[in-house]
Amino acid sequence: MTEQNPILSVEGLCVGFRTAAGFADTVHDVSFSIGHRKTLCIVGESGSGKSVTCQAILGLLAGNGAQTGGRILFEGHDLGAMSETELEAIRGRGIGMVFQDPLGSLNPVHTVGRLLDEALLLHTQLNRSDRHVRSIELLRLVRIPDPEQRLKAYVHQFSGGMAQRVMIAIALACRPQLLIADEPTTALDVTIQAQILELLNHLKSELGMSLLFITHDLGVVAEMADDVVVMRHGRVVEAGPLTQVFNTPASDYTKSLLDAVARLDTPSPAYRWRDVS
């Protein structure tokens, strides 16, 4: 995982939150890097610090949270040294985001066309008619049928899988170099989940992006990852290339996660296990 020129490097990240019970250190000394055109999956049980790590990368920690240590470098630039305006530009153009719950994350009172238009207005110089053309292209890119008509629809008129495609289209609006996807398929049923994973893999190679993919599902990791970071209790317990982590796990925790999956009689149809041997 040591890349010479990674797109993203997280070095010794520490995050904590002010709570009623005092300051709670939550993420401890987390380090990893993501290569260009590579997918890094962070896997771990609920509460292990996966989402907080992403929020810190995006500069979107909750108001009671703070980065208490470490550095985050995007294309070699220290995000911590940037102004809020510079960070906003990075969030739109350098790094795109997709979350678990598209219906909860997208504004329900605007049409899909308006949502895409706003993203393009914010981050590009395109004029109105070019934004319209680009919006149609984006819906095509994420394989939404009949895109001209769909621009006029509201997100709640879409199925969960189609709404997730809309969120991906919005995230791609400004051609990010890195897409961060935080459990993007968790709320979807298994067949749709497989379609979204396939779409993300396709887009990654088509657009030459890198992916930071957060999941608690080792099957998803097997399907998506070049490199894997296993987190527990806010710490990295194991990190390395997919083959290494799956075939020769170093930590007892990773072994127990893999054993638990191996014990399942029927593999989830949401993914096919890649040959990681």
Ligand SMILES: Nc1ncnc2c1ncn2[C@@H]1O[C@H](COP(=O)(O)OP(=O)(O)OP(=O)(O)O)[C@@H](O)[C@H]1O
């Ligand atoms: N605003 C906050 N204030 C206090 N604690 C927080 C806050 N946000 C997150 N935490 C705590 O940080 C820890 C890590 O949470 P995080 O959401 O990163 O876990 P996760 O690994 O993404 O789990 P999940 O898969 O359930 O989302 C949890 O104990 C959580 O309660």
